[in-house]
Amino acid sequence: MSRLVHSLPASQVPNGRAQTKIDAFTREWARAIGSTGQTTMTRTDLLGFLRTQTVRLTAALRADPADLTTADAVGAALVEAHLAGAQTLRATMAVIAERLLPCLGLDSRRGRARTRARLVDVQAAVAAGYANALREQTFREQERVYRALLVVQRQTQDEWWTSEARFRAVFAGAGLAMAITDLNGQIIDANQGMADLAGCPVERLTGRHIRQFAHPDDPPEVWAAFQELTSGRRDHMRFDKRFRRSNGASVWTDVSMSLIRDEDRHPRYMVAMIKDITERRALQEQLHHQATHDPLTGLPNRVLFLQRLDGLFEAADPQARVGMCFLDLDGFKTVNDTLGHEVGDRLLSAVAGRLDDCVSRLGHLVARLGGDEFAVLLERLSGLDEATAVADNILDALRAPVAVDGQQLRISASVGVVERAVGDTSPAELTRDADVTMYRAKAEGRGRWASFDTEYNSRAVARQSLAAALPQALARREFALDYQPLVRLHDGALVGVEALVRWHHPRLGLLMPNKFIDLAEDTGMIVELGRWVLREACRQAQHWHEQHRDGAPFVSVNLSVRQVREPAIVAETADILSETGLDVARLQLELTESAVMETTGEPAQTLRDLAGLGARIAIDDFGTGYSNLAYLRHLPIRVLKLAGPFVEGLAGRDGAPDRVDQRIVAALVELAHTLDLTVTAEGVQTEAQANALRTLGCDTGQGWYFAQAGPPEKIEQLLRTRHLPVPTA
């Protein structure tokens, strides 16, 4: 603003009195403009500005002719100062017309006409200057605003183009196959990836309908979902789909289709993104195959077998008959142990191959369950005969020797066959019964099939559950010891007792050892049970010793060969002896003849160590096994227990002794004595037998004749009363 005020050339700066006149007009002019309300200048600035223009007007008016250039400049100055509104101009013209001459004192009559004429010219010039300046200003401002518009347009276009270009880059370069379709499913645009997938050029894709890519394998849900997408009921769908390419080849793809909506949520078009997953699927299938098949033989594995079994039960009609063959190779363990695992594996592969050939031909599933165990699932059977026919086929197939590593290996299998109606059983039951039946086939001689026998099965099941109950039974103190007296034949003295374990089963009642000892041996429970028996027997013997001193009997405890295989048994026995305080001389350990004869190596050493502790080792049931007499000499044995059958023959039912048996017993007794062994006769039932044995030199006797096995109280009673048959003659 200030520059406008000081733009007067020096010659035009007025003197004092003129100032007053100029100020007067200036104020009137300011008032006129002010009332139009069109100024934004401060009052001071406005006055300053108008003052300058007033000075110019004065100069223009005073000149003769009027200085129109200066007047013109005033008009222009008004526009530049933005006092350009129509109202302002009107006010300006009015105030110039009416007040300039009076304020300047130029309205005297003299020369009025001329002055007035010059005033008119000045006004016209002001107006003209104003009009031109305004026109120029308008042009400039318009040009400016249009240029601004262009700038912005270009910017927006650039941004648009950039984002378009960006989109194009994404669309063209994406690794995925992409297509944009209208709401009907007609392709509007597709990228090269899509063209490659479809096997045709991009141009040929436009206009084609998505439906043209339907594949017979597409599940119907896919096209239903597509309908929902196009109608806007769904925004997204994703599914695996097979694609058929132009050249006929088929690929698996992962398809993702999205509905694109505009700002008002109206569906506009759809975008499909497709990824080739053929490799991934192949890998998945491979993994699935690996999970369900045995790596060695390639047969289905247990997982798949059980899956199929479950599936069969879910789907089948309850009347349908189903069956199973469980088989394992006889003596496979021996092959593995003697010829090595590699040969074993190759044998398994060969067997698997033969099984597969013969069984799969019949349409049944054969699986390797593990180790050398295989199973065949028999569906849609007509009856047991069909099932056993399969078993026969299997056995036939394995009859020919298997060539492995240049060797011809002869193998056989034991097959358990089960067949029944689906409604009558469950997968678990079927499997268990087939397993048990297989074991029966083994037990019955191997190299054969056996079919399910309810009774055998229930016995087997009972045995298994009994075996399973052993540990708890021990913990619950369901076992007890009975004692049977061992009597010195020449004077009838009670010299010892044999400890016999009993099981007071809560449900089955009193169980004798023959019902559970072999189960305990099978499961290894015998070790713990045996330990308990030993401890209990020693405790009892020590108790008697404390009561009866030298009159107390020694205790004889049975050991199984399984127990003797545990080298720890020596230390345990020593512990039990010290724990109970029993003198080791009062402990006798009995092993069966076969058990003793089987001991070689470590078990023999264990025996020697036990004997080394001071315990007396006895052979039980002597004469029923196959004794290696030369070996017998070197074992740490002290006692022979003559088996029951020998004793029986000494005095027959009618009382007449069998001469041959007598001689055998005599020989055995002599043999024993020669080897410095004492002889105990088992199963003495009659007086005659007792007498005979005594005559023959037998040292002790055991049997019902003397006393049956009974609880400790019974023994105590005997110790008190000495109520035992005294031998005669």
Added chain:
Amino acid sequence: MAAVTRPERAPEDLGLSRPNAARVYDYYLGGAHNFEVDRELARAAMRHMPQLPQVMQAERGFLHRAVRFIVNDGIEQILDIGCGISMTGNVHEVAHAINPSVRVACVDRDPIAVANSRQMLAGKGSTTVIQADLREPDAILGNARVRQLIDLDKPLGVVIVGVLHFISDREDLAGILGVLRNAMASGSYLVMTHGSHDGQPAQTRPMQELYQQRDTPIWFRSLRQIADLFRGFSVVDPGIVWLPQWRPDSPCDIDEHPERLSRYAAVFRRD
């Protein structure tokens, strides 16, 4: 994908189909930085309220007085939001007349107004023009060019003249002003004007209708409503008054009916 912003309008679409507040304002003030569509709206509005050009003039007058006031009080940086199309008598000229080192950041949401102003301010190092919307105050305060000129730790003059009545309550005007207030250091000022029905409802109501129809909606507020927006500030004498009443240069600048201009003015202080 949210980072990629596509331009809101297609290039063909700019400027010529919709009126813009800044350009209409320019027309009221006698400028030519406008298009027919702007002039058309202005003429229609003036049919309801013929004194509109005076309103704009009076607003410009207030703006100058307010800017002089705050610069005289020591403000050295100004944020002019809704600066419109630069004409003479704009904020930086008024400020520099008193203190040439005052820095001014101008903000307008119309890209044409921004491009226009940039043309006119080209070469002036103490000013900058950015395109941003008052509805996103964080974007303004965080703008790099603004931050180059404005130090938010020092007192700031925020000028929001002729703008507030374009923002509806739904757009949380109170919240927006809150954001600004929190960013302003103690000793800052806020200069504002706001249209109101309080003065001449017979004119302003149809005008509001008209603007609504033309898709540049305007929301006039009452004195009470306006005062409520500025809680948290203290008001500088003479408070919220009609445009001509705010510290006039001379008493005869006010006529008997200042309410006819239907626009309030005030300067607030952030303590």
